[in-house]
Structure formats: structure tokens, C-alpha cells
Amino acid sequence: MPYQFEDLKKHCPTEWRDYIEHSFVRQLGNASLAAEAFQHYLKQDYLFLIQFARAFALAAYKSPTLSDLRQAKDGLQAILDTELDLHIQYCNEWGISEDELANLPEARATLAYTRYVLDTGNRGDLLDLHVALSPCIVGYGEIANWLNDRADTIRGEANPYDAWISMYESDEFQDAMQAEIRWLDERLADVSPARFEQLTRIFRDATRLEIDFWDMGLNLSD
Numbered sequence: 733m734p735y736q737f738e739d740l741k742k743h744c745p746t747e748w749r750d751y752i753e754h755s756f757v758r759q760l761g762n763a764s765l766a767a768e769a770f771q772h773y774l775k776q777d778y779l780f781l782i783q784f785a786r787a788f789a790l791a792a793y794k795s796p797t798l799s800d801l802r803q804a805k806d807g808l809q810a811i812l813d814t815e816l817d818l819h820i821q822y823c824n825e826w827g828i829s830e831d832e833l834a835n836l837p838e839a840r841a842t843l844a845y846t847r848y849v850l851d852t853g854n855r856g857d858l859l860d861l862h863v864a865l866s867p868c869i870v871g872y873g874e875i876a877n878w879l880n881d882r883a884d885t886i887r888g889e890a891n892p893y894d895a896w897i898s899m900y901e902s903d904e905f906q907d908a909m910q911a912e913i914r915w916l917d918e919r920l921a922d923v924s925p926a927r928f929e930q931l932t933r934i935f936r937d938a939t940r941l942e943i944d945f946w947d948m949g950l951n952l953s954d
């Protein structure tokens with residue numbers, strides 16, 4: 733049986749569930765999340781996205797074909813043209829300028845996750861890098877869908893975090909998630925069991941670092 737993206741998730745079910753169904757996510761959905769926690773998360777996510785933009789640029793650099801280049805470019809473009817706009821807009825509403833954002837110190841969870849992905853991409857090949865990036869791309873799309881399926885999720889003006897959910901449930905992000913899964917399915921089909929084990933480790937580590945990122949937001953840790 734050839735491997736598929738789904739098999740990566742099957743090899744770390746507990747970590748994947750702890751990431752998707754994290755308390756931060758539940759509270760964001762039912763509008764009970766403390767404003768300070770969301771602010772702390774979103775400010776750190778601005779810094780995170782700048783490093784992740786570099787990781788997608790690294791994927792472009794490591795791309796041998798035009799279609800691989802396009803896949804990397806789509807990720808970079810989504811960060812620069814869509815995702816960061818939401819962060820800048822929320823922060824403007826709170827009176828935080830972009831200059832201030834750019835000069836914030838990085839929390840340890842931000843440093844650990846972003847540098848882990850960049851290092852994995854630097855020393856490994858394009859597949860290692862895409863596997864390291866996949867919990868972020870696929871996870872946030874899944875989180876938006878998971879929240880939408882829950883009865884206690886509050887949508888619209890009654891939830892200050894509605895714009896966040898809307899962004900990740902949008903066709904643009906859902907399509908990007910599907911494109912990433914297709915890209916990975918095609919490459920994973922050819923890997924050996926030993927190589928799959930290596931990739932599973934990367935996937936699990938990146939998923940654990942996503943959990944730490946939610947914890948950082950909830951606990952206001954720096």
C-alpha cells in the first residue's frame with residue numbers, strides 16, 4: 733500500500749487531536765477566549781508568519797520543477813497577501829502599529845517552531861520541508877471545519893474571533909489545504925517504510941510545536 737498524507741496523521745493521533753481540539757481553539761470558537769490570550773497569540777503569529785514566509789521561500793529555492801515552484805509560491809503569497817493582513821488589521825484595532833509588531837521579542841514557542849521548520853528544510857530535501865509545513869497548512873483548515881461542526885461555536889458579530897474562523901474556512905485556504913494534501917500524497921506514494929518513519933518524526937514534532945504555540949497563547953508565555 734502506498735503511503736498517503738492521512739497516514740502521517742494516523743501515526744500521531746493523540747498529538748493531532750491535542751492540536752486540532754486544543755482549549756485555545758475551543759475557547760476561540762465559543763467566544764470565551766480572553767482578549768489578552770488572543771492578542772498575545774496574534775502578535776506572536778505575526779512574527780511566526782514572517783519566518784514561515786522564509787520557509788516557503790526556502791521551499792521555492794529547493795523546488796526542481798515549475799509545479800513545485802508554484803506550490804511554494806502559493807504558500808508564500810497566501811501569507812503575504814492574505815494571512816498577515818488579518819493580523820495587521822486586528823492589531824490596528826487594538827492600537828498596535830506594524831512597526832511595534834515587527835519589534836516585539838519572539839516568544840520561545842515562536843522561536844522553537846519556526847527555527848525547527850527552517851532547520852528541517854535546510855538540512856533535508858523538499859519533501860522533509862513540506863512535511864514540516866503540513867501541520868500548519870492542513871491543521872488550520874481542519875480547525876476551521878471542526879469549529880464549524882460544533883454546536884457551541886458562535887459565528888458572526890457575537891464572536892470577536894469570527895474573522896479568524898472565516899479566513900481559514902474560506903475557499904482560498906481550503907483549496908490550499910487540498911492542494912498541499914495532493915502534493916504530499918503524490919510524493920509519499922513512492923517512499924520506503926524507513927523514509928516514512930523519518931517523515932513521521934518530522935510531522936509529529938511540528939504538530940507538538942503547534943500545541944506549544946496554542947499553550948503559549950493561552951498561558952501568555954514569552
Ligand SMILES: Cc1ncc(C[n+]2csc(CCO)c2C)c(N)n1
Pocket residue numbers: 777780781784806807808810811815867868869870872873942945
Ligand atoms: C502557529 C500557526 N500555525 C499555522 C498557521 C496557519 N498558516 C500559516 S502559513 C499557512 C499557509 C499559507 O497561508 C497557514 C495556513 C498560523 N497562522 N500560525
